[in-house]
Amino acid sequence: MFPPLFAPLIVWLLVPVQVAVADIDSFPQFPLSVLLNETATTDDPSWLKKYGSQIDQAFSGPLSFSHIPYRRCLENASAQFDIAILGMPFDTGVTYRSGARFGPYAIRSGSRRQREARGYTLSWGTDPYHQGFTILDCGDIPISPFDNALAIDQIQVAYSTLLRRSMIAEPSRMPVVWPLGYDRATHPRIISLGGDHTIVLPILRSLNKVYGPVSVIHFDAHLDTWVTYPGQSTPQSRVTHGTFFSLAWEEGLIASNSVHAGIRCKLGEGDLENDQVVGFQVISTDDIDDLGVSEIIRLIRKRIGQSPVYLRQVPSRLDIDVLDPGLAPATGTPEAGGWTTRELKRIIRGLAGLNFVGADIVEVSPAYDNAEITGIAAADLVHDFLSLFLSTFPPMIHTQRSVSNPR
Numbered sequence: 001m002f003p004p005l006f007a008p009l010i011v012w013l014l015v016p017v018q019v020a021v022a023d024i025d026s027f028p029q030f031p032l033s034v035l036l037n038e039t040a041t042t043d044d045p046s047w048l049k050k051y052g053s054q055i056d057q058a059f060s061g062p063l064s065f066s067h068i069p070y071r072r073c074l075e076n077a078s079a080q081f082d083i084a085i086l087g088m089p090f091d092t093g094v095t096y097r098s099g100a101r102f103g104p105y106a107i108r109s110g111s112r113r114q115r116e117a118r119g120y121t122l123s124w125g126t127d128p129y130h131q132g133f134t135i136l137d138c139g140d141i142p143i144s145p146f147d148n149a150l151a152i153d154q155i156q157v158a159y160s161t162l163l164r165r166s167m168i169a170e171p172s173r174m175p176v177v178w179p180l181g182y183d184r185a186t187h188p189r190i191i192s193l194g195g196d197h198t199i200v201l202p203i204l205r206s207l208n209k210v211y212g213p214v215s216v217i218h219f220d221a222h223l224d225t226w227v228t229y230p231g232q233s234t235p236q237s238r239v240t241h242g243t244f245f246s247l248a249w250e251e252g253l254i255a256s257n258s259v260h261a262g263i264r265c266k267l268g269e270g271d272l273e274n275d276q277v278v279g280f281q282v283i284s285t286d287d288i289d290d291l292g293v294s295e296i297i298r299l300i301r302k303r304i305g306q307s308p309v310y311l312r313q314v315p316s317r318l319d320i321d322v323l324d325p326g327l328a329p330a331t332g333t334p335e336a337g338g339w340t341t342r343e344l345k346r347i348i349r350g351l352a353g354l355n356f357v358g359a360d361i362v363e364v365s366p367a368y369d370n371a372e373i374t375g376i377a378a379a380d381l382v383h384d385f386l387s388l389f390l391s392t393f394p395p396m397i398h399t400q401r402s403v404s405n406p407r
């Protein structure tokens with residue numbers, strides 16, 4: 001006996017079959033002899049002859065950021081670049097959700113609809129891929145998932161290896177702001193794909209050797225200036241994604257004019273006082289409603305400009321959790337009520353012209369993602385970093401610019 005629900009199911013199954021039969025009938029029909037003769041006497045044309053090159057489509061091909069050239073730059077000293085994308089699959093310093101070791105993969109995957117041939121944006125009015133600079137995807141650092149002390153050293157060694165490679169472009173001859181190191185030379189800029197936020201400590205150690213102490217623009221829901229977590233009794237257990245700025249300050253790696261933007265985590269006694277000691281000014285998430293985007297941009301620029309010594313050296317650190325979890329759910333420590341992607345992108349545009357030494361995007365943890373929302377947002381922000389690095393001023397509103405061809 002069929003259950004009553006079965007009858008509608010049969011009807012549903014039959015419908016597509018009928019459609020399929022109708023489709024076959026509508027194809028033109030050839031006599032079999034014609035087809036057989038052709039296959040018997042003519043060679044198949046080669047792909048190249050018939051269709052041309054084997055292009056990678058948005059959804060195909062090997063995975064590099066925005067389909068740009070991929071090189072194993074750590075082992076290949078002839079791989080030269082002006083800006084490197086470098087993956088840091090590390091997630092054993094996180095306090096809550098692990099999984100950011102898959103972040104570089106997720107950001108590259110989220111970038112698949114971007115490509116060098118179409119890099120122009122109305123927001124920036126520029127195309128970072130066609131400004132005379134070489135941008136490479138330098139792959140991922142092979143980071144130990146077993147030993148954090150080893151992992152931190154591997155990140156520092158890898159970062160320094162790329163930071164000290166000779167550039168191809170000569171920025172002094174180009175209309176860009178490019179920082180000079182202690183050696184009075186220019187060094188490549190690196191955009192790191194995290195990884196949990198702990199990766200910033202070895203990055204700051206590496207940057208310090210080339211630039212000295214740097215000011216930090218830190219987009220995050222959290223301060224990351226905690227001294228330690230309760231119960232952590234070994235020196236290594238202090239090295240986490242929430243303590244690295246305290247450690248960096250203790251080691252003299254950061255200047256006293258850094259700034260957080262987007263803060264909204266819950267705080268305990270002494271957290272804000274300690275944050276000030278470590279050198280940060282706080283711009284909270286809510287300030288965007290009370291002050292507006294332009295004022296936030298002004299505050300950040302003013303803060304970074306306060307100390308002439310460090311004016312020239314600013315790494316930008318972006319924790320994806322600065323965004324609202326509705327727009328970036330896949331992250332290690334989500335906090336409700338964040339900025340929108342559009343607001344954040346606009347603030348980043350307002351920072352053009354500061355002397356950035358590098359940037360990272362961290363805490364993308366794709367196991368918690370839906371429909372690649374977070375990976376796509378992060379990949380888009382990396383494109384903004386590229387545009388930021390190669391812009392001298394914040395872009396004008398596009399309707400006020402004269403119309404020009406992309407590029």
Ligand SMILES: *[C@@H]1O[C@H](CO)[C@@H](O)[C@H](O)[C@H]1NC(C)=O
Binds near residue numbers: 034037038041
């Ligand atoms: C088979 O193919 C050849 C070459 O294309 C053609 O000249 C010939 O007429 C074909 N024969 C038949 C039976 O279709």
Ligand SMILES: *[C@@H]1O[C@H](CO)[C@@H](O)[C@H](O)[C@H]1NC(C)=O
Binds near residue numbers: 078
């Ligand atoms: C190393 O990099 C150079 C320059 O980008 C490239 O031509 C070469 O193929 C790379 N070597 C290997 C083994 O990938």
